[in-house]
Amino acid sequence: MTSEKLEIVQTEYQAGRVAFESGLYAQAIQSLETATGLVDRTSRLGGEVQMWLVTAYEASGDTERAIELCRKLTHHPRQETRQQAKRLLFILEAPKLSIPDEWTVKIPDLAALDENKSISFQANPNADIKYAKPKPVVEEPVDLSQVNTKGNQFVWVALMAIFLTLAGLAWLS
Template identity: 30%
Template sequence: MSEQDSELDLSEAEAALERGDYGQGLELLLPLAEQHPLNSPEGPGLRLLMITAWMGQGQDDKAIATCRLLSRCRDHKLRQQAKQLLGVLEAPSLDRPERWSMRMPQLELNGSGSGQTSTMRRRRSRRPEPPPPPPTGPTRSPAAGFAVLVMAVLLGITLLLSGCVRIEADLDLRGPDRLALTWDVRSTQQRPLPWQEQFERDLQRDVPGLKIEQTSPGRQQISSRVASSHELAQQMAAVVAVAGRAAGVSLPAPTLKLEERNWLLGVQQHVQLMVDLSDLPEIPGLDVHLSLNHGQVERTALSGTTTEVSWQGWRWNPLGLGGVVILMLLISSMVLQVVRRKLGFGFPELPS
């Protein structure tokens, strides 16, 4: 009750409700309810006690009607209590199986007034009941094999829940020794899996420098900043380790190699990404895709295999191209000066 309800003397009514005398509790509460309407400070607390008494007497209709009125009162605490009681009262009743109830056998009275059940008469005509079975002894703790079995079942459930997910990893080459990695983790059930929630919490704690976004229900987009191949390889190994730990398996770190040759005008790049899933058991619903440069090269990584993705290409160097253009302009200027002198115009002169 709130502080305003304490002004009324409700101790006698509360004591009646505590000992199960709901009729006396209602007799004490009804006159007070007439004096204090629902919009008064004491009204909601009184009616909450009346709901308890009506529930004890089985008058659910009155209790439901009063709960609906209390669900619109100004007191937030009483309003929440009324909504909870309303949910309990409006819950559908379940049929109780007949075997859950115990029925007393019917007694047949004879002329002398004594009675005996039909079961007792049948037992007299039968042989005596066999002795009870011997005791099984004291309860013993489970053996070590039981614990191993439980751990295997829990691991299987974890792996199963870790499945039903599609993982896409895209490696983007932004420049000479400048790379970025994007992970797209998507649940096929259109809702976050327990593995995804644990994976996100571990990433935020153990792997700094990642941007994690929830693009849709059950879909996570994890992006890294642009870094060198060495830094990105370390970050990728940390992400794979966290993913394996969240699924309850141990995964080796992937291998990232980048070879570059600078030819002044551009850079020749050869990138190679290798993911080892040979120790990963077969997980139903798990789909892992690897791609380079937004899908220029794509591979599907399968459980129990090693997948390699490689790409080789050319990237122009803006500084080298600018230097070549300047050199060509200088050569053109010198050629024009030589042609001018041969035509008899001499060297360029300033105006007099």
């Protein structure tokens, strides 16, 4: 591969990656397909470009093309590319789970709005917002006539048990 051709491949590959990461999947596919057409598909760089192309196909909703290319990459000469393709193919062919509507959040499409228009996200713009003040915590005074001040003899029983234990150990030794 000539250095000019390699430079074009690198430029298109980088442009495809940047477009993909920006969410411009159609542009990413176009750049990555151009790079794929110019690069040796069996090389390391060729495998990388094609793996990015698989993810761009999937992101754009063209799952069939993504699976088809991914199956071809499972036979790539480089072991790393083959393993990556097998993992990705497993994910692509996995059954799609259905998610109940109550588990999802609907995000409004703001792309159609003018840049000059502002959006109010308040439910009712005319409603007065009232904040509840927290009530201070007031502790009730303790009635000392209700408190049990009589000892329950526990301390004396514990002291006696300790004394007997020590006396028993002294006698046995």
